[in-house]
Amino acid sequence: MGKRVNQQWCLKARPQGQIEESHFEWRRAPIPELRKGGLLVRTIYLSLDPTNRIWMSDIDQYMAPVQVGEVMRGGTIGVVEESNDPKVAVGDLVQGVWGWQEFAVISAGSVRNTLPKNDSFPLTAYMGLLGSIGATAYFGLLDVGKPLKGETLVVTGAAGAVGSIAGQIGKIKGCRVVGIAGSSEKCRWITDELKFDASVNYKTENVLEALKEQCPNGIDVDFENVGGTIFDDILTLINRNARIALCGLISQYTHIDDQKPFPGPVMFRNVLMKRARIEGFIVTDFLSRFPEAFSALRKWHAAGLLKYRVDVVQGLENAATAVNKLFDGSNQGKLIVQVSDDPTSEMLA
Ligand SMILES: NC(=O)c1ccc[n+]([C@@H]2O[C@H](COP(=O)([O-])OP(=O)(O)OC[C@H]3O[C@@H](n4cnc5c(N)ncnc54)[C@H](OP(=O)(O)O)[C@@H]3O)[C@@H](O)[C@H]2O)c1
Numbered sequence: 001m002g003k004r005v006n007q008q009w010c011l012k013a014r015p016q017g018q019i020e021e022s023h024f025e026w027r028r029a030p031i032p033e034l035r036k037g038g039l040l041v042r043t044i045y046l047s048l049d050p051t052n053r054i055w056m057s058d059i060d061q062y063m064a065p066v067q068v069g070e071v072m073r074g075g076t077i078g079v080v081e082e083s084n085d086p087k088v089a090v091g092d093l094v095q096g097v098w099g100w101q102e103f104a105v106i107s108a109g110s111v112r113n114t115l116p117k118n119d120s121f122p123l124t125a126y127m128g129l130l131g132s133i134g135a136t137a138y139f140g141l142l143d144v145g146k147p148l149k150g151e152t153l154v155v156t157g158a159a160g161a162v163g164s165i166a167g168q169i170g171k172i173k174g175c176r177v178v179g180i181a182g183s184s185e186k187c188r189w190i191t192d193e194l195k196f197d198a199s200v201n202y203k204t205e206n207v208l209e210a211l212k213e214q215c216p217n218g219i220d221v222d223f224e225n226v227g228g229t230i231f232d233d234i235l236t237l238i239n240r241n242a243r244i245a246l247c248g249l250i251s252q253y254t255h256i257d258d259q260k261p262f263p264g265p266v267m268f269r270n271v272l273m274k275r276a277r278i279e280g281f282i283v284t285d286f287l288s289r290f291p292e293a294f295s296a297l298r299k300w301h302a303a304g305l306l307k308y309r310v311d312v313v314q315g316l317e318n319a320a321t322a323v324n325k326l327f328d329g330s331n332q333g334k335l336i337v338q339v340s341d342d343p344t345s346e347m348l349a
Contacts, residue, residue: 004031009072009100009320014056018254018327021320023056024072024100032105034084039111041078041094041104043339046316047127048074048323053253062282072100072319075132077115077123079343083108093117093344095126100319102339123344128161128334129301129308130294136247136283137165137223138293142173143286144245144279145221149174152215154234157225158199159186161308161334162247165297166223167196168306175221178214180207180230182329194307208233218242227251235267238274246280254327309333 005028012025034040055066055073066073076099080092085108088094095113098104115126128134140162147153153170157163158179167190170177179190180200187199198214200207207230211219218239224231227249238244252262271278286293300306311331313322316339325331 004103005029006031007102007316009316011056011066011068011070011072013068014058014257015053015254016257019053019056019320019323024320026317031103034082034105035107036084037108038084039080039088039094039106039108040082041076041096041098041106042081043076043078043098043102043104043316044093044342045077045124045127045312046074046100046319046337046339047076047131048313048319048326048335048337050248050250050253050326052323053327054256057257059257073097074100074319075127076104076339077126078104088114091117091343093123095131100316102316117344119344123342124310124312124334124336125308127336128310129165129297129306132283133161133334134165134297134308135286135290135293136162137169138297139283139286139289140245140247140281141166141169141221141223144281145223145243147173147175147221147243150176151220152176152178152217152239153221153223154178154180154211154215154219155196155223155225156180156230156234157248157250158196159183159190160225160331163223163225164190164194164333165306165308166247168194169300170221170223171195171197172300172305176215176217178211180226186329202230208236211237221245223247225250232265232267235265235270238270238276240274240276242274242276244271244276244278246278250327310336312336312338314338 008027009024015023077095088108093115094111153175155163155167159181167177177196178198179196182203187201190196191199200210219237222234222244225248228251311333319337
């Protein structure tokens, strides 16, 4: 103990615009001795999320920004290698927010979840369908969007981790579901595999015209992940008493710290005209109800009604560049970095 070396990505400079590797410093640091109640966790998987870009900015947000010099924040799954807490055993699989690093020395109290070792789901599912991604789709759509059978639901970022699950839950609830995504492969996946009723490729189609065609009865619920002009096109077509579940605004994140403010949605007036409701939410607001979401998501998955995909990049050293897959759209599902060997992968093979 105390001799091993940790490897970490630390925030070196705040980006203005796109994230670059130069915004991080690759640091080698000794692993400190464990205190009472402490754990040494080897990171197996690191979650990369659009919100990483928000955390890198010194703006007022839903939690404290990462400070320059700190290990970059990130959700992780790891295996306990040493334990100074009687409730946690060496070999336990644990989940928490322990950052972009190979090892984490943490207090046992920061463990959010202890994961099963012989589950039918791979560990990566706990960063997607059975993690905060699944919970975001579940609570965002059902509690905030409140879709009713027969209504039309539009999902933006529809082939992404959250959007793909939100759209499928919409189908389960009996909605007409139209997904907006940025490639023909993604559009095919959501209609052919996930059984969305229609898709719109925002990079090649006129979104407003395509939505008019695909939503002949207007839009009742918008599960909004993107913002910008796509959101404006949706607002143009909302029905009376429409609900907008504001989950994310990814089209703005790389410019979130610009001095020049974004112009608001041009069609904002429709919120008034149509007596619509826009509600932003952060998934952790629902933390106490996560078990409800996971039991429903497991049930729907077992019934063949929910599919998901993960995009696993190998090697912590690639995290600082791989995060941009979320912003150029090259991720195919929940973006995860594999940092070290997964002890459960052989059991599933
Ligand atoms: N409120 C919450 O608690 C909460 C929790 C988790 C996630 N979120 C939000 O949910 C959204 C999706 O997150 P995720 O983790 O599921 O990521 P994801 O959708 O798997 O990946 C991000 C996707 O966003 C799309 N995108 C990127 N830049 C875009 C742009 N300028 N215009 C349109 N689309 C763009 C890309 O897909 P295309 O190829 O289709 O462009 C990309 O693949 C994000 O806005 C995120 O912040 C919110």
